[in-house]
Amino acid sequence: EEFRMPKHTRDIKDALVRIIQEESPISLDLLYRQTLKAFGTRATAKSIERIDNILSDMGYPITDEDGKFFIYGDEPERAVTFYRYPSKECKREGSDIPFSEIRLAIKDVVMRQVSLPKDMLASEVQKIFGYARGNEELSKRIESVLGQGKIEGIIKDETGNYTAVQS
Known part of the structure; x- marks a missing residue:
């Protein structure tokens, strides 16, 4: 396959x-798909291995988020200050949305709503990312972020609702 030829290393890189500069934070799976699409190549074990080899030489740290791998580019995870709305051209799979963006969306929803139960919070966050009817993978990721505990500016009150607090 042409894609795996050494002469294409620079182009792939x-x-x-x-x-990575345009999309980070980006899941490794989405990075594979977009890279292969740019070259008109289908995903095979060998083409993925080729990308992995080039990526490892580039030195980007890869973050494991519950078994899903993300590249945050040159910025650490904590430097992410925005979440991305879906567009017609780019609606990410629920599993391709990083914890940092989910955390920010949760905070945004709670700050606007002041207080709401977990299921409503999860539903509102899913809508932000373009899943009005829900998405199982995104639901798991939201649950994982909420399970990690503290999100700055938000507490879980005695009724189980997530509530905004002034700092």
Whole structure:
């Protein structure tokens, strides 16, 4: 396959850098899909291995979020200050949304609603990311973020609701 030829290493590396700079934080799976799409190549074990080899030489840290791997680019996870709304061109799978963006969306929803129960909070966060009817993978990721505990500016009160607090 042409994609795996050494003469394309520079082009693949350039594509990876461009995608990471534009999209980070990005899941490794989405990075594979976008890179292969840019070259008109289908996903095979060997093409994924080729990308992995080039990525490992680039030195980007890879973060494990409950078994899903993300690249945050040159910025650490805590430096993420925004979450992305879906567009027609780019609606991410629920599993491709990083914890940092989910955390920010949770905080945004609670700050606007002041206080709400967990199931309503999860539903509102899913809507932000374009899943009006819900998404099982995103639901698991939201549950995981809520299970991690403290989100700055939010407490879980005695009734089980998530409530905004002034700092």
